[in-house]
Amino acid sequence: MDFKFAKRMSQLRASEIREILKVTERLEVISFAGGLPAPELFPVEEIKEVNRIVLSEEGSKALQYTTTEGYTPLREWIAKRMNSKLRTQFAADNILLTHGSQQALDLSGKVFLDEGDVVLCESPTYLAAISAFRAYGCEFVEVPTDDDGMIPSELEKILEKTERAKIIYVIPEFQNPTGRTWSLERREQLVKAAMKYEVVVIEDNPYGELRFEGETLPSLKSFDKTGCVLCLGTFSKTFCPGYRIGWIAGEKGAIEKYVLVKQGADLQCNTIAQMEIAKYLELYDIDKHIEKIREVYRKRRDIMVKTMEEEFPEGVTFTRPKGGLFAWVELPAHINARDVLEICLKKNVAFVPGGSFFPNGGKENTLRINFSNMPEDRIVEGLKCIAGVLRELI
């Protein structure tokens, strides 16, 4: 049958990352491609234990349907955590558990976006946010962005002239894909502009807990006086991504709408997964666990930066992330990162070309390097390989 798909389907392409990930399943491949956490740090034994305890204590309740909003003890923990780390003032009622923070992006599109509405984003921005929003027929305006975040004067100019601006989507901490962190001033300025123009801000913060150096800066939400900022979070980077548990936090008036669309989308998150995470948080020291992750990633970041400094040829620049999982590399303008990838894949090294992080295209001379998933020696080996390819091409 010749299926007649919805119009939106002509806009959607397979995520380049997930396609590359299929290649990188081969063990011999050194992959800088995915945003995969280091699996050797997952608390496997502890999870066995919490599964046993949850099933003993809760029995069949852990396997039954539950509310769309999610398991209350877990939502309470999240509210408390956010309040202490991000200077927010949330209660459990402000939190909806979602199927990873990816689902919170999809639900955001459903709740806010009509066809032709505009999403403002950093340039570049998180690739899978582009797909999630694009499915609702929006346009993207990339706000000129430097190492400190969106440039306020440019943002104002855009907000001034963009009638249908609905969402400003940003990742202020260790951004995906660039690894950049917004300055305090820029955070405050962004929220001021959003309040003035009454545009919703989606503050996506999957990596905030993974800071290697310096002080944690106040969240965008902490400057919000009108309720315009909605916060996304996830357990994927601090616990395990396979559980698919994330959240959205915000004003009750907005969260209620999210609950409605989640009901239609998939009823609720996995019941026992929610309970197991809550039990883990009760029985174990998550801060100690996160400190372990930070240590390992910091070392990987260090060796990555050092190797890039030593090996990458002149004309290649890159970010030096203070946390998170990613660094961003810019090649001389005439080099296409897809060509580099093609050669590197033959040598069993993978990364993601940067072009698809720009919703309106361009900047094919960029690439994203994930440093969380590979041990240090393979990071060195893989980067040396990329450097060799770059030297030949430049």
Add this chain to the structure above:
Amino acid sequence: MDFKFAKRMSQLRASEIREILKVTERLEVISFAGGLPAPELFPVEEIKEVNRIVLSEEGSKALQYTTTEGYTPLREWIAKRMNSKLRTQFAADNILLTHGSQQALDLSGKVFLDEGDVVLCESPTYLAAISAFRAYGCEFVEVPTDDDGMIPSELEKILEKTERAKIIYVIPEFQNPTGRTWSLERREQLVKAAMKYEVVVIEDNPYGELRFEGETLPSLKSFDKTGCVLCLGTFSKTFCPGYRIGWIAGEKGAIEKYVLVKQGADLQCNTIAQMEIAKYLELYDIDKHIEKIREVYRKRRDIMVKTMEEEFPEGVTFTRPKGGLFAWVELPAHINARDVLEICLKKNVAFVPGGSFFPNGGKENTLRINFSNMPEDRIVEGLKCIAGVLRELI
């Protein structure tokens, strides 16, 4: 802030069921409201065991990101099962795992529906399918339906004159909310009409394995010569709903599009949940487990029908389902089931008024009875209470 939500939000209301479910969390309430399986039949000890084995065998792989399509051994099992039970010819590649079959409904809307497209459905139909599709701005045409399924001549008339018919949505086995089962002839006729008019059929089959009597009839898919039928399935009713694992099966050309939209929606299903179900299916006898469920539900169905026959006043009619979880009650035209519910809730008995199962409204004199979740004595007690209220009102 005065949020400017998307237009679709004005169409969405909270699921009446999930709102009533909040009331029924009180233990003293006898609930015929949810579609909740009997929790005492969940294989709690077996799940403890498979969790332990999966984490020992797979380690951190069970907690890491995986492919959007889902865990291959589980997709293979599903294909094999469907082929043997439903006379289909699926391979693993035809299957996408979804976050419950509810997500497969949502993804179907995203893949196929533009604003103004038409979904044809049974009258009444599954309430949460209405919400899932409605979020994509479609219209609903309810096809006149009797005890054997949609009436073919009426369906043809509608297809003839409905230019933008995109999806025919049906639940041929023990339908939700009526408990009706389609006859063989009607199944064949529906698929013929769908093939002729080139409309996609979504065959939702969450209850098919729960047949109490008679022979399993061939699926709609078994009559499909063009690939127009897409099949939804779930482990929610045969295993545990809390796992949120369901699937969609169909032509690769369609499934590929579903994979694309699932990437944007939530990347993938819970990794360990997929592996645990696969391991359970490998180690334990699911047929024996399902037979146990059938036994219990059959007895509950029997006592429900008997009590309704004995207690319900004249002028009240109801279905006698051959399987599944639900029966459908029709009251005299002047009685509004919402009024009945209001009185019953005060007596700690709950059910779902039937009105919201009609996407275009009407038939407020109907209600749905779930018989899977309460033990036999409480079924009798609850139905006697409803009967008493009805006698007073009629």
